[in-house]
Amino acid sequence: MSVRRRALSPSRYAWVTRLALASLCIIVVTGAAVRLTGSGLGCSDWPNCNEEKFIDVSSMHGAIEQLNRLFTGVVTVLVMASVLAARFLSERRRDLERLAWLLVTGVIGQIVLGGIVVLTDLNPVANQGHFLLSMFLVGTGLVLVKRAAGWRTVSGTSASIVRLVRSVVILGSVAIVTGTVVTGTGPHAGDEKAPRLDFSIETVARVHGVTVIITLASILVLLAKVRNLPEERRRLHGPVETVLAIGVIQATVGYVQYFNDIPALLVGIHIALATAFFLALVNMWMSAGRSAQAPTTQTPDASRETVAR
Numbered sequence: 001m002s003v004r005r006r007a008l009s010p011s012r013y014a015w016v017t018r019l020a021l022a023s024l025c026i027i028v029v030t031g032a033a034v035r036l037t038g039s040g041l042g043c044s045d046w047p048n049c050n051e052e053k054f055i056d057v058s059s060m061h062g063a064i065e066q067l068n069r070l071f072t073g074v075v076t077v078l079v080m081a082s083v084l085a086a087r088f089l090s091e092r093r094r095d096l097e098r099l100a101w102l103l104v105t106g107v108i109g110q111i112v113l114g115g116i117v118v119l120t121d122l123n124p125v126a127n128q129g130h131f132l133l134s135m136f137l138v139g140t141g142l143v144l145v146k147r148a149a150g151w152r153t154v155s156g157t158s159a160s161i162v163r164l165v166r167s168v169v170i171l172g173s174v175a176i177v178t179g180t181v182v183t184g185t186g187p188h189a190g191d192e193k194a195p196r197l198d199f200s201i202e203t204v205a206r207v208h209g210v211t212v213i214i215t216l217a218s219i220l221v222l223l224a225k226v227r228n229l230p231e232e233r234r235r236l237h238g239p240v241e242t243v244l245a246i247g248v249i250q251a252t253v254g255y256v257q258y259f260n261d262i263p264a265l266l267v268g269i270h271i272a273l274a275t276a277f278f279l280a281l282v283n284m285w286m287s288a289g290r291s292a293q294a295p296t297t298q299t300p301d302a303s304r305e306t307v308a309r
Contacts (some may be wrong), residue, residue, distance in 0.1 A: 007090035014148040016085045017096075020078040020103065021141035027075050028134045030068045032271040036264040039064040040122045040190020046115040072111060079103040082144065099144040106137045121195035124184030130205055131180055131271075138275055139282040146286060154235070154289035161232050164222045165288040168243070172281045173217040176274055178208040179254075188267055205258055212251050219244045240286040246277045 034040055042061030043049035049056040049066055057063035083100040085091065110133055117126045182204045184197040197204075223244060226236045250273040257266035 008085055008088040009090065010150070012021075013085050013089055013096075014145065016078075016082050016143045017141070020075075020082045020100075021138065021145050023071075023078045024103075024134070024141045025279075026140045027068070027071055028131070028138070028275050029268070029272050030071055031130070031134070032171070032268050034065050034068045035122075035127070035190035036188050036268050037061070037064055038191060040194060042066070043069065043118065046118045046184060048287070056097075069114075070108075072114070074083045076104075076107055076111075079107050084107065093147075096144065096148055099140060102140055103137060103144065106133060106140065109133055117162040122190045124189070124195060124197050127190075128180040128184055131183075132177065135176060135275070135278045138279055142279050142282050143286065146283075151286065153286075155291070156231070157235075157289050158229055158293050160293040161222070161225060161229065161236070161293035162288055164218070165284060168215065168218045168222055169281045169285050171211070171218050172243070172247070172277065175208065175215045176212040178204070178211045179270075179274060182208045183267075186262055188262065188264060195256065207282065211256075212254065213249075216244070216247050216251065219247060225228070235289075236284070236287055239280070239287040242298055243280040243284050246273060246280050249273060250277055 031056055039061035042059065042063070042065035043056065045051060048054045049062060055066055056114070057066050079100065083097065083104055086097045086100050089096070110130065113126060113130045113133060117130055120126050181197065182201070183200070185199045185201050185204050189196060219240065223240050226232045251268065253266055253270050253273060257263060257270060259306065
């Protein structure tokens with residue numbers, strides 16, 4: 001006797017992916033809270049909290065670190081759910097399955113990196129890798145959400161606009177990377193005895209500031225060009241303005257925190273805004289689509305959809 005598989009509607013699957021993305025964003029903020037409260041070594045061992053206990057919330061620092069670790073379990077469950085739920089869609093989408101599996105692989109990588117961070121006493125390079133992998137995961141999560149909601153790559157965008165969009169995304173990513181160097185050099189290490197990068201904070205902050213200014217200038221150039229092209233204006237004006245708005249707010253918070261001795265609260269806001277900024281960059285990249293000159297390649301799934309139509 002065969003059991004009929006119950007199909008999952010695309011709209012319900014889209015909600016599963018949204019929950020996974022939300023959890024990936026939240027854990028960036030909770031991870032920052034661990035470091036900014038000095039709780040990075042609240043659990044001095046991994047995967048156990050310490051030599052005696054797997055879970056130990058007897059101290060404030062230990063409780064904060066332990067809650068962040070436990071929330072990693074929530075993230076893992078949600079990204080696994082995005083994989084399993086994709087298998088129950090009424091129409092199988094291998095592109096969604098691949099993206100969901102990429103999230104699972106990335107979360108496993110985060111768990112391993114988290115262990116390395118603790119076992120190396122919060123080495124700043126390991127911390128940088130931890131954050132940058134988080135950015136990759138939230139970006140991939142957004143792609144999954146948009147594809148699950150029915151997004152399709154558009155073509156016919158001006159080649160110069162596509163190139164400029166890609167340049168802005170690269171420059172914005174470089175600004176985020178230089179920001180992690182500032183963080184690795186600055187005072188909020190997660191523990192008083194944690195090692196720091198051997199750079200001058202003034203020098204790395206200046207380099208980061210330059211990359212931010214160049215990025216904002218390139219966004220302004222892109223916005224001016226988009227406004228002069230009717231089709232691109234309709235599709236890209238909103239996403240580019242969003243990137244610019246978040247970038248300006250992010251830069252403002254960055255300068256305010258630097259000239260006020262880097263208070264922990266503003267650093268936490270800065271990290272949350274960095275996550276929002278990267279999501280906006282990915283959204284803009286996807287909204288730009290392909291240029292008219294770019295070769296159009298279709299996946300087997302997309303080809304079957306075209307034939308069916």
